[in-house]
Amino acid sequence: MLPPRHPDSRYATPALLCVLCLLSASFLSACTQVASHRVTNGDTSPEAQAQQQPSAQKTAPKAEEREARSFPIETFYTLLVAEVAGIREQYDVALANYYHQAEVTQDAGVAARATRIARFLNVRHAALRSAQLWTELEPDNADAQLALTAELTLAGKLSEALVHAEKALSLGGKAPMQSIAATAIGQEQLNEEIRAEFARLAETYPQSDEASMAYAMVLRNAKQSRRALSLVRRIQQQHPDQLDAPLLQSHLLVDLDRRDEAIELLEKMVRIHPEETRLRLQYARLLIREDLTLARQQFAELVKQRPNDGNLILSLALIHYETNQIDAAKPLLNRLLELEQHESAAHFYLGGLAQKQDKTETAAAHFQQVKPGNDYVEAITKGTKLLAASGKHRENQAWFARLRERHPGQAEHFFLMEVELLRKSGEPQMALQLTDRALTALSDSGRLIYTRALLNDQLGNAAAFETDLRTLLERDPDNATVMNALGYKLIDDETRREEALQLISRALELEPEDPAIIDSMGWVQYRLGNYRVAEKYLRQALEKLPDHEIAAHLGEVLWVQGEREAALKVWNDGLTANPKSKIIPAAMKRLQIKETLEQHASEN
Template sequence: MLPAPRPFPFDKFPPRSAPSSLLAAALSLWLSACAPQQQMEAPAPAPQLAGTPQVPAEEEMTKRPFPIDTFYTLLVAEVAGNREQYDVALANYYHQAERTQDAGVAARATRIARFLNARRAALRSAKLWAELEPDEAEAQLAATAELTLAGDLETALLHATKALKLGGDAPLQSLAATAVSNRELTEQVMPEFQRLAQQYPDNGEVVLAYAMMLRATEQYPEALSLVRRVQEQHPDLLDAPLLETHLLVDQDRRGEAIQLLEKLVAIYPRESRLRLQYARLLIREDLTLAQQQFAELVKQNPEDGNLILSLGLIRYETDSLDEARPLFERLLKLGQHKSAAHFYLAGIAERENDVAGAVAHYRQVEPGNDYVEAITRGTELLADAGQFVDNREWFAELRQRHPQQAEHFYLMEAELLRKNEEHRLALELIDRAREKDSESGRLVYTQALLNEQMGNTVAFERGMRQLLERDPDNATILNALGYKLIEDESRREEALRLISKALELRPDDPAIIDSMGWIQYRLGNHSEAEKYLRQALEKLPDHEIAAHLGEVLWVQGHREQAMEVWQDGLKKNPQSKIIPAAMKRLQINESLEQHASDS
């Protein structure tokens, strides 16, 4: 059994005139023409189309007859609307509006298009309607709204002015809100807003729109004066005090804004806009009170995902995890802000050391603001737990899902393995990646570094030479290869040439300056080495540079200075293995030298 058809939802935009009342009359004639001729009973009245007043057929047909194909097309549109085939209804009305140039049909097309959020069709039909009925305020308002959405503010203002003259209440605040997003556009239309405010000084909508423009151009005192005048004239127009609070904040008068909002919220406890502004301002002043306001907003608007998320975030940041969790779970049930909800539920699980729960939520975060962070944190959790198989599956899924980012995910997985000292697994992964993308410079570079960390200096140099063939002036590669060659006493002159070229290309790079200091030390130029290493450490307080400078100072006999440099380096990086290794090695060497001299 088929469900009963719902009426077309034209009541969302109630009509002010018939879609050419001719349509109802013509439909009556068309239906009666199809009735059996032998029927002697009085004919039944014609079906009333949604939003179409009955008009005597003879009167309307005298005004303007329509071709039968037009009537048929509009009839199909109405039937389609009743069957919820709104795209068909819109297409027919839109086509007939342009074909017939009938104001009623254009009005109907506009309302349907706006209901369906079909912006291009709504714009064209609204402009047509306004042209066909220049003295109809609703037509001018519809054109104003659609032109504003399209960004044609100058033309929108023309229609808004016509609407005001006809007694309509043009949506000038919406127009102003669009204008202030662009400084050049603001200055362009400002004179027209000023003229309208002077012409209609008692129209709160018009004056507030001008005040918004003044605020956008930082004319705060003038804007505040206008807003307060509107409040005196229209005490129930809450847009005015709301704008006042923004102006007070603009002038660093947050305390006054909060006091005003506190009074307004007490007077209008159900007015969400006021309470929301109050809650937002309180976030920086009193987080506990802000939380109370958001809790009340959620209570009043239990299905508003934005408010639920805001309250959840406050509770999350204040470590009220047991109160935050059900809010994020409610978002999942509502199907709103699902990625954010999963992200913060993962964070809650992570804080509770529930690795499996955290990863499960992180994996459900979709591409967007938190996506990369979710992948990073989730895979780090798995790596720290030694669950490399699970990580492998996740990264494989990511590479399949985002093939253009496959290289990035290979590198990300390899770095996690490297950080956990799984160098062999990392190298195997990059080897597999290079089989699929042999030309990737980043993969070649990572592969070379991994080979170096595993002691395969031949493979390391081969990779670096390969990269230099492609880009001989790559300072990073020149420095990396040169620094590695320092270890081979027979190749230090070659190392010096490579590092010198790198430093010439990037003279302010602390890593390259450190390399130059280290090669000078290895060549026996201690004072020159100290100069470079001090310069590098000043630019970048890195523990490896500190280890190098300390060693140079130590061998020159400046042992107190060396100890100070090392200790400072360990304060900045307590996990450093390089500094303790250097200290131990130098003390051992000193002991050996002392032993040799005693002998």
């Protein structure tokens, strides 16, 4: 879909100086004409002034409109205040006065001025009402119809917008039909009635490229790309200077899996219109998937044409980034920081560049500058991992403290992240201390209690491990995960295996399809001497989850039953799936040593 255009390009927001000049000129003109009226009794009505303003089509004034009428002194004073306010950049005062006087005087010129000021200030409700009044007072003024069409489009009143767009077309104006179509598509308002209306307008006004282009957009939205393509090609023939048509044609060709034709078309159009940014940008985007080097050249040219366009600079920087051209990417990203555009993205990718160069502190500093948005979570993850891997735990501690202060609702999440980084960095004791501190602030956090239990288990603090899990079970007696974790741990204590069996059995009742719990059941049965029952559960668990720990358990059960080849196959399969497993080699070594010792004892 083509990027939405401003609904009424004739009245797009002008530069501030132009607005001030308009207001000043109008004020001087009004004063001059009022003075002339007093001396000569000439025509000084606002209608006459409005007729002097350019419009899409001038119409002859009616007899009654040619009669001069002057404003009351109160109205004149209010409008004078409005003009002075505009010169002083007090635009809200200017708008309020013009908007009020438009309603009071029912004067088309005042309504037109109120409309333009409201649109400049983006005061939508005032712009809509003023434009409605303007069209009521001057129904045959194409500019008024265009202004109202634009405001109705922005308000989402698309059926009404189409009515006034057609009125503008009939008056010779260039109605913003594409904007109405883009809005309808974007807001999913393209019901059958609106679709039919676009089709009718395209047929009624065959020479209007706007009406035809809008209908082509509607056809594309309806997945009728071939019909749309035929229509767009006809528009190109009728209006060769209309550049929206080749843009839409390129999109339609892509829809029809004819990317090569789309690229060829755009290459030709870029040669003919080298300064047209929209054409070159679409060409560059298509080239990204086909020829990254040529795409980079096109984006480089776009940046030359628009050196302060942050979107284009970022696009070119990312191409350099993805192709590891650090020296080319870095100044572009720094340029974004100078322009204060896409600053978070710039910091994120500058951090990535520093990371590629093993500049940990620089990378982390950039990642910390990324603000909430698309790259925020990834920046935190990457930056904190870098610091943890470098042993810079104090820096991480300060970073996470700031994050918890900035996002108090996510404090638990950031504590857990920091704890996990410490654990993976080989600092379980520091991780445990942090968990204790976290639970001081978040005593009700079940996730933190469970994490502390696992850390205590890792450090060999069996009693503390069990205490935490018992606490969780008191809060949630049917928590199968906690029940299974405690039961599995108790298997190692020969005196508590029956207790372990009870816990695991209850967990399995609650979660009969959980492979981890099924594995625990197989393991406790094995340790209780029920080998065949254990084998059944462990095969079931391994089928559900090809995990190296389950493979180690099943292999051991098969081994002690004398099924050596079957055990070796299970272990080898497990090592193939997880070559870094330490559990399987440990089980194999332990059983083989045990067997050797038993043989040696029997021989003696």
